[in-house]
Amino acid sequence: MKSNDLILQTSTRVVFFIIFLFSIHIFFAGHYTPGGGFVGGLLMASAIVLLLLAYDFKTVKEVLPFNYLAMTAIGMLIALTTAAGSLVFNVPFFTHWYDYFDIPLLGKTSIHTAMFFDIGVYLVVVGITLTIIEMIGGDN
DSSP states (O other): OOOOOHHHHHHHHHHHHHHHHHHHHHHHHTTTSSOOHHHHHHHHHHHHHHHHHHSOHHHHHHHSOOOHHHHHHHHHHHHHHHHHHHHHTTSOTTOOOEEEEEETTTEEEEEEHHHHHHHHHHHHHHHHHHHHHHHHHOOO
């Protein structure tokens, strides 16, 4: 089904990037405030669902040519590897490590393994949500 709603399509082009940027903000803010990989992933999935509402599956697939099942598998692998990494260092499960680094343009920044775990969760949530949406509403 091809939609011809000019107002929805035009506003979606702007709103998609606003939701996307807010998703990234929630992802990074999740280490110190509520949010993180799960909520950020849901926001990203909702931005893509908005694209699907404004356009059709074929158009969105051309713009975002991701295999969502592979995205889910990669996210799960990242999350499990990060969580199980504590077993390699003989510390309790889910023990995370962090340190401060001087990164150009960002300055002194803390990087910790919880961020990598959240990246995995983010990818799993986006991948699973969009796989479900594709299976329910796909016109294959």
